[in-house]
Amino acid sequence: MVQALIFDVFGTCVDWRSSVARDVAQQFPGVHALAFADAWRAEYDPAMARIRDGARGYIALDVLHRENLDRVSARFGVTAPDPEGLNRAWERLDPWPDVVPGLRAMKEKAIIAPCSNGSIALMTRLARYGGLPWDCILGAEIAQDYKPSHAVYHASCAALQLPPDQVMMVAAHNSDLVAARAAGLKTGFVPRPTEHGPGQTIDLEPAEAWDLIAPDFPSLAEQLT
Amino acid sequence: MVQALIFDVFGTCVDWRSSVARDVAQQFPGVHALAFADAWRAEYDPAMARIRDGARGYIALDVLHRENLDRVSARFGVTAPDPEGLNRAWERLDPWPDVVPGLRAMKEKAIIAPCSNGSIALMTRLARYGGLPWDCILGAEIAQDYKPSHAVYHASCAALQLPPDQVMMVAAHNSDLVAARAAGLKTGFVPRPTEHGPGQTIDLEPAEAWDLIAPDFPSLAEQLT
Numbered sequence: 284m285v286q287a288l289i290f291d292v293f294g295t296c297v298d299w300r301s302s303v304a305r306d307v308a309q310q311f312p313g314v315h316a317l318a319f320a321d322a323w324r325a326e327y328d329p330a331m332a333r334i335r336d337g338a339r340g341y342i343a344l345d346v347l348h349r350e351n352l353d354r355v356s357a358r359f360g361v362t363a364p365d366p367e368g369l370n371r372a373w374e375r376l377d378p379w380p381d382v383v384p385g386l387r388a389m390k391e392k393a394i395i396a397p398c399s400n401g402s403i404a405l406m407t408r409l410a411r412y413g414g415l416p417w418d419c420i421l422g423a424e425i426a427q428d429y430k431p432s433h434a435v436y437h438a439s440c441a442a443l444q445l446p447p448d449q450v451m452m453v454a455a456h457n458s459d460l461v462a463a464r465a466a467g468l469k470t471g472f473v474p475r476p477t478e479h480g481p482g483q484t485i486d487l488e489p490a491e492a493w494d495l496i497a498p499d500f501p502s503l504a505e506q507l508t
Numbered sequence: 509m510v511q512a513l514i515f516d517v518f519g520t521c522v523d524w525r526s527s528v529a530r531d532v533a534q535q536f537p538g539v540h541a542l543a544f545a546d547a548w549r550a551e552y553d554p555a556m557a558r559i560r561d562g563a564r565g566y567i568a569l570d571v572l573h574r575e576n577l578d579r580v581s582a583r584f585g586v587t588a589p590d591p592e593g594l595n596r597a598w599e600r601l602d603p604w605p606d607v608v609p610g611l612r613a614m615k616e617k618a619i620i621a622p623c624s625n626g627s628i629a630l631m632t633r634l635a636r637y638g639g640l641p642w643d644c645i646l647g648a649e650i651a652q653d654y655k656p657s658h659a660v661y662h663a664s665c666a667a668l669q670l671p672p673d674q675v676m677m678v679a680a681h682n683s684d685l686v687a688a689r690a691a692g693l694k695t696g697f698v699p700r701p702t703e704h705g706p707g708q709t710i711d712l713e714p715a716e717a718w719d720l721i722a723p724d725f726p727s728l729a730e731q732l733t
Contacts, residue, residue: 345669394632404669407619407644419632419645424667442649444570444629 284508285469287443288389289398289421289436291454292406294478296386296397297376297413299324306372310363317480319359326351331400331429341427343402348373373401374408379475383414385500392507396421398439398452400429419443431462440468453503457490464491471495471503510694510732512668513614514623514646514661516679517631519703521611521622522601522638524549531597535588542705544584551576556625556654566652568627573598598626599633604700608639610725617732621646623664623677625654644668656687665693678728682715689716696720696728 293299303323304316311319330347333339349370356363363369389395397406397415399422406420419442423429426438440447447467454460455475464470470493476483489496497503518524528548529541536544555572558564574595581588588594614620622631622640624647631645644667648654651663665672677688680700689695695718701708714721722728 343669394636396632402669403644403646403650403667407621407668411619411643417644418636419628419642421628425628425650442628443632444568444627 284449285393285451286445286449287394287396287440288451288453288471288507289396289439289468291430291452291456291459292397292399292401292409293376294475295453295455295473296382296415297378297409298478299373299376300478300480302376303372306369306375310365310369311359311361314359314361319355321479322355322358323348323351326354327400335429335432341423343404343424344400345370345373345402345405371408374405375412376409378413378415379499381499381501383416385502385504386416388501388504389507390416390418392504394418394443396439396443398422398430398435400435430459433462433466436463436466436468451494456486460493461491464493469494471497473497473499473503509674510618510676511670511674512619512621512665513676513678513696513732514621514664514693516655516677516681516684517622517624517626517634518601519700520678520680520698521607521640522603522634523703524598524601525703525705527601528597531594531600535590535594536584536586539584539586544580546704547580547583548573548576551579552625560654560657566648568629568649569625570595570598570627570630596633599630600637601634603638603640604724606724606726608641610727610729611641613726613729614732615641615643617729619643619668621664621668623647623655623660625660655684658687658691661688661691661693676719681711685718686716689718694719696722698722698724698728 290296300320303320307319308316334341352366352370386395396417396419403420403424410417421439421442423435425442426435428434440450451469451471452463453471455473460470472489472493476487495506515521525545528545532544533541559566577595611620621642621644624631628645628649635642646664646667648660650667651660653659665675672692676694676696678696679685680698685695697714697718701712720731
């Protein structure tokens with residue numbers, strides 16, 4: 284039935300928060316590294332929103348991250364000794380421990396690809412860093428738009444020459460799945476209850492009856508028929 | 509120095525001729541399968557030329573293959589019982605025996621990706637069939653143009669956020685490398701002296717002093733510093 288599984292990456296596949304904080308701590312001794320990582324990430328959606336709304340043409344997420352780094356650095360009153368190097372922290376995000384074995388199992392049953400807002404370059408380097416065994420890289424760049432715009436889900440299905448109902452979007456974020464379902468895709472939910480740290484209050488549970496719900500990637504792989 | 513290696517696929521990585529002939533023989537008993545495969549392949553460049561020249565908008569190679577199948581079938585006086593299935597022969601092309609071990613060795617040293625005229629869907633399924641361990645899929649579809657247009661090489665480098673002189677195009681076809689070099693890329697030549705069968709007369713030798721020349725993919729991997 285489902286010929287391809289496409290994945291949210293930041294949060295769903297990789298632990299961006301502690302990974303980015305690790306690099307922040309190296310460049311900014313004395314700064315609260317997790318707070319800096321949270322603040323950097325908080326700039327993510329507003330930056331993409333301007334592109335989704337048409338106020339700005341498509342620009343790769345790497346450039347938005349770099350702009351946001353300057354903004355957050357100023358707010359924290361610090362200057363990175365190597366801002367380009369720090370920006371590449373987003374290429375060195377650790378996968379959650381279940382992700383690589385789970386993706387390997389899913390790859391036996393279907394095409395697997397990221398459908399992330401990260402660029403092709405970023406997703407490629409992240410896959411090499413973490414050993415993510417993608418079949419190809421889909422997502423924002425081939426659509427020249429950002430999730431949750433339906434164009435991103437549709438462009439990813441079109442690149443595989445598959446109708447949306449033969450493609451499942453897998454995410455730890457209910458909002459991503461709301462958009463994917465509205466775009467006609469199947470949906471799979473895997474919670475990541477510590478993505479935002481120990482006090483996380485959102486996305487702890489599925490908000491709708493998603494097509495598949497699993498506690499981790501290997502369990503999701505087992506549910507695939 | 510070279511951060512990424514991008515590859516021609518049909519002929520360079522996979523033996524399209526005998527693989528396509530194998531499927532042709534199943535659907536057309538009594539037809540000279542290798543002659544049919546050659547005739548089908550011969551329609552490839554003229555079909556792309558119309559798109560390169562702007563006479564037709566970008567259309568995925570899968571569609572061009574399907575149109576060309578009808579044309580060649582008519583010329584041979586046959587009708588495929590399952591033309592869609594036969595068209596998918598291009599997703600089941602055997603890699604040359606040195607390719608998978610060679611790509612694995614190269615992947616340890618640099619990003620590896622196809623820069624083919626095949627679509628993302630075609631390259632993805634071909635990689636799954638043959639176990640080609642690509643990091644991502646580049647080439648014609650992300651450029652919306654066909655090689656040897658420089659746009660295809662440049663779009664592939666841009667997707668990796670690398671300058672052309674940090675990317676090496678690897679091909680068994682001198683014409684591909686002429687274009688890649690003119691577009692500013694490094695070049696690597698690996699001959700495939702039986703791509704067109706035992707009587708092959710072209711591309712038996714490097715036509716220029718390419719940056720790297722190797723008898724097979726593992727040898728090319730060893731030459732990478």
